[in-house]
Amino acid sequence: MHSNPPIPRPILECRNLSRALPGDPGRFLLRDVSFPLHAGERIAIVGPSGAGKSTLLRLINRLDEPTSGAVLLDGEDTRTLPPQALRRRIGLMMQRAWLFPGTVRHNIAYGPAQQNRRISDTEIDTWLNDVGLPGYGNRDAQTLSGGEAQRVALLRALANQPEVLLLDEPTAALDEENRRSVEELIARLIQERQLTCLWVTHSFEQARLADRVLRLEAGQLTALGTPGQVLQPAQALKEPQP
Amino acid sequence: MTLPTLALSPELQKGLLQCAVAALAALTVMFLARKQAPGLLREIPWAELRGLLQIVIVGLILAVLLHGPRWTSLLVLGAMLLAAASIVRQRASKFPRPFTLALTGIAAGAGVILCLMALTGVIPVQIAILIPVGSMVIANTMNTQALFLDRLHGEITAHTGEIEAALALGASAEAAFAAFRAAAFRASLIPALNNIRSLGIVWIPGIMAGMVLSGASPLYAALYQFVVISTIFSASALTCLVTSRLVLRRVFSPQDQLTLRA
Numbered sequence: 001m002h003s004n005p006p007i008p009r010p011i012l013e014c015r016n017l018s019r020a021l022p023g024d025p026g027r028f029l030l031r032d033v034s035f036p037l038h039a040g041e042r043i044a045i046v047g048p049s050g051a052g053k054s055t056l057l058r059l060i061n062r063l064d065e066p067t068s069g070a071v072l073l074d075g076e077d078t079r080t081l082p083p084q085a086l087r088r089r090i091g092l093m094m095q096r097a098w099l100f101p102g103t104v105r106h107n108i109a110y111g112p113a114q115q116n117r118r119i120s121d122t123e124i125d126t127w128l129n130d131v132g133l134p135g136y137g138n139r140d141a142q143t144l145s146g147g148e149a150q151r152v153a154l155l156r157a158l159a160n161q162p163e164v165l166l167l168d169e170p171t172a173a174l175d176e177e178n179r180r181s182v183e184e185l186i187a188r189l190i191q192e193r194q195l196t197c198l199w200v201t202h203s204f205e206q207a208r209l210a211d212r213v214l215r216l217e218a219g220q221l222t223a224l225g226t227p228g229q230v231l232q233p234a235q236a237l238k239e240p241q242p
Numbered sequence: 243m244t245l246p247t248l249a250l251s252p253e254l255q256k257g258l259l260q261c262a263v264a265a266l267a268a269l270t271v272m273f274l275a276r277k278q279a280p281g282l283l284r285e286i287p288w289a290e291l292r293g294l295l296q297i298v299i300v301g302l303i304l305a306v307l308l309h310g311p312r313w314t315s316l317l318v319l320g321a322m323l324l325a326a327a328s329i330v331r332q333r334a335s336k337f338p339r340p341f342t343l344a345l346t347g348i349a350a351g352a353g354v355i356l357c358l359m360a361l362t363g364v365i366p367v368q369i370a371i372l373i374p375v376g377s378m379v380i381a382n383t384m385n386t387q388a389l390f391l392d393r394l395h396g397e398i399t400a401h402t403g404e405i406e407a408a409l410a411l412g413a414s415a416e417a418a419f420a421a422f423r424a425a426a427f428r429a430s431l432i433p434a435l436n437n438i439r440s441l442g443i444v445w446i447p448g449i450m451a452g453m454v455l456s457g458a459s460p461l462y463a464a465l466y467q468f469v470v471i472s473t474i475f476s477a478s479a480l481t482c483l484v485t486s487r488l489v490l491r492r493v494f495s496p497q498d499q500l501t502l503r504a
Contacts, residue, residue: 094407
């Protein structure tokens with residue numbers, strides 16, 4: 001008798017995740033979104049502005065609370081985990097770097113320092129070299145350009161060694177040249193470190209490189225499948241210009 | 243018991259005229275600054291009128307209470323606490339449950355320091371001293387707390403991104419908030435700190451002048467003025483400290499989510 005190989009348990013799973021609009025329980029930012037994310041998998045999240053992409057990531061990272069539904073991390077309801085421990089396991093890189101006052105080194109070491117874990121200066125210098133910022137350790141973080149700041153924000157998120165990395169349009173605020181180089185950097189680090197990630201993107205190129213693509217529209221999941229199934233070649237993912 | 247006469251004595255007429263000139267000066271300045279702060283021009287006449295009526299009523303009440311039992315001073319200070327909390331509530335309406343926040347903070351700061359000073363005998367438990375000194379302490383802590391909450395709200399709304407970035411990296415609400423709370427704390431204590439620094443150089447406060455006029459030694463009056471100003475600083479700082487603890491759970495959910503928005 002032939003038996004199918006066991007399906008591995010997803011590292012992360014959203015089950016009927018909903019978030020009502022604050023102050024208006026009849027309207028939803030996100031409604032009944034369910035999908036699994038497997039270890040090492042990369043899912044690109046696409047959809048127009050206001051589709052609920054950032055809300056979804058915030059609910060997974062628990063910066064926001066779902067109205068109903070649940071997020072499971074390695075089979076465990078994230079509501080049973082201390083929020084600080086959860087956020088170390090699920091890293092989030094935002095649209096803007098939001099670097100803290102102080103040096104680049106201080107910013108990168110921030111997450112581990114919250115767990116009283118110290119990262120050596122040599123290790124930070126190696127990471128900075130790897131992202132094309134050699135000798136930046138002692139620079140004032142507030143003086144960096146947008147592209148440099150996002151590279152530091154990426155290292156800061158990775159310093160916690162998260163099991164899942166959430167990327168919320170990390171290149172949205174960058175110019176074309178920086179956007180391309182930061183996206184290439186992120187893609188390389190994901191590949192090298194075999195990171196499991198959810199990447200909100202407007203870039204057709206980036207979405208096409210994902211294992212699966214999830215489309216959100218008006219807070220609802222309207223498509224989930226391989227890039228070939230979800231993305232139409234002629235379809236632009238960019239926002240309509242006003 | 244003697245009550246002040248309400249007849250318009252020459253002294254009273256002079257006082258009313260002085261009040262009118264002082265109020266006019268405030269109105270004129272607000273008129274000149276109407277473009278920078280348009281709301282204040284409407285607010286200031288009512289604030290002046292309200293302040294004048296309040297202080298006249300307090301003067302009349304004090305004239306009665308000075309001859310009553312000592313416990314009545316507690317009633318007066320209690321009423322002042324409630325009024326101070328009510329004023330701060332209006333300035334801190336962006337925070338959840340602002341009245342309780344303001345009342346607890348001022349009561350803890352001003353109340354504890356005043357009790358400490360009364361119990362150690364630094365402030366004599368006499369109505370004529372407790373009420374004016376207590377009112378100065380409560381009024382100053384009220385201002386400090388209002389400044390603290392106003393600045394804190396500004397810091398949070400201006401730095402929502404940094405706070406959430408810190409939370410997303412696994413920082414506790416306390417840690418994510420610490421730098422912004424410290425900035426508000428420092429800024430709100432500047433007036434109280436300046437009062438100590440400028441004491442005697444830029445500013446000779448009324449209590450010292452009053453003591454000298456009533457026959458106390460100028461040196462003792464100076465020392466006692468330091469006691470009062472230092473007490474005000476301690477009460478203000480303690481109020482901010484307590485308020486900063488209380489405000490944490492009004493700004494963050496139990497799951498360390500930033501709930502206060504612009």
